[in-house]
Amino acid sequence: MKKMLRFVLLLLAAMVIAAGAGVWKVRQLADSTILIKEEHIFSLPAGTGRLALGEQLYNEKVINRPRVFQWLLKLEPDLSHFKAGTYRFTPGMTVREMLQLLASGKEAQFPLRLVEGMRLSDYLKQLRDAPWIKHTLKDDDYATVAQALKLEHPEWVEGWFWPDTWMYTANTTDVALLKRAHQKMVRAVEQIWEGRMEGLPYKDQNQLVTMASIIEKETAVASERDQVASVFINRLRVGMKLQTDPTVIYGMGARYNGKLSRADLDTPTEYNTYVISGMPPGPIAIPAEASLKAAAHPAKTPYLYFVADGKGGHTFNTNLASHNRSVQEYLKVLKEKNGQ
Secondary structure, eight states, rough: HHHHHHHHHHHHHHHHHHHHHHHHHHHHHHHSOSSSSSSSEEOOOOTTHHHHHEEEEHTSSOSSHHHHHHHHHHOOOOGGGOOEEEEEOTTOOOHHHHHHHHHHHHOOEEEEEOTTTOOOHHHHHHHHHHHHOOOOOOOOOHHHHHHHTTSSSSTTTTSSOOEEEEOOOOEHHHHHHHHHHHHHHHHHHHHHHHTTTOOOOOOHHHHHHHHHHHHHOOOOOGOOOOHHHHHHHHHHHOOOOOOOOOHHHHGGGGGSSSSSOEEEEEOOOOOOOTTTTOOOOOOOHHHHHHHHHHSSOOOOOOEEEEEEOSSSSEEESSSHHHHHHHHHHHHHHHHHHTTT
């Protein structure tokens, strides 16, 4: 009887030791780092259970002890309330931290940089190429975009998207991102329009955005934007043609090969401001906030002309004779740069 009792006690002791060792292994796994050496995007489908999660993590080489992982979820049930989504795992993250992330529902954020000076067509191409975006637009025609966004002014498409780095989660639709960018631009333009200088020759907000887009394409120097705006406003007021190359380029579309010829400047399009009088029918690019503000608050100058100075900025003039001299100076600088 004593031998039997001794055997049972030894067996119980062994079981306690084994259980303790098992718990230690589970705790060790929880505090160990996941196996990845670089950032890993992990998508957890809806309805995934504990067993399926362990298998998925093992198959994607995030963990290497799926059975111990299952015991961890049983011993610490708070870690098993994970949510479907797409998450970003980082090197050095512990198994516990990974599970806490899955439980938080804080999905990975992806950046999409929409740069000022681009066209909507450029943005649409970026959307097509961006990872994790759900594409719902049947094509990239502007009319399709206007219809999908249910624009109040369907013809106001180009130029009407706020340039910024937009963050999104996996399976965000292209339309949802465009809507966010459009709505922010609408709010910004409305505010700038309300505070604009009196007496500007704009018929509506779209003409303000149009002017801002021209300024955007003409100069990247922040301090010059209001002066460039003044030139175009002065020209409109005295009935001079705007004569700005970026509008010609926009009107040429796919025909533009990187160079403008005299024939291009003479060929009529609805955007060719060497041919048409007044403003082109709409924006030619996405303007930055600084260009919108310059269009709404141009400097008060007598300038009617400007030309690049070859140093990144522009030279401004009030008359054609001075302008022509500035053009010759610019050409001289170009020749010196090219070693001619």
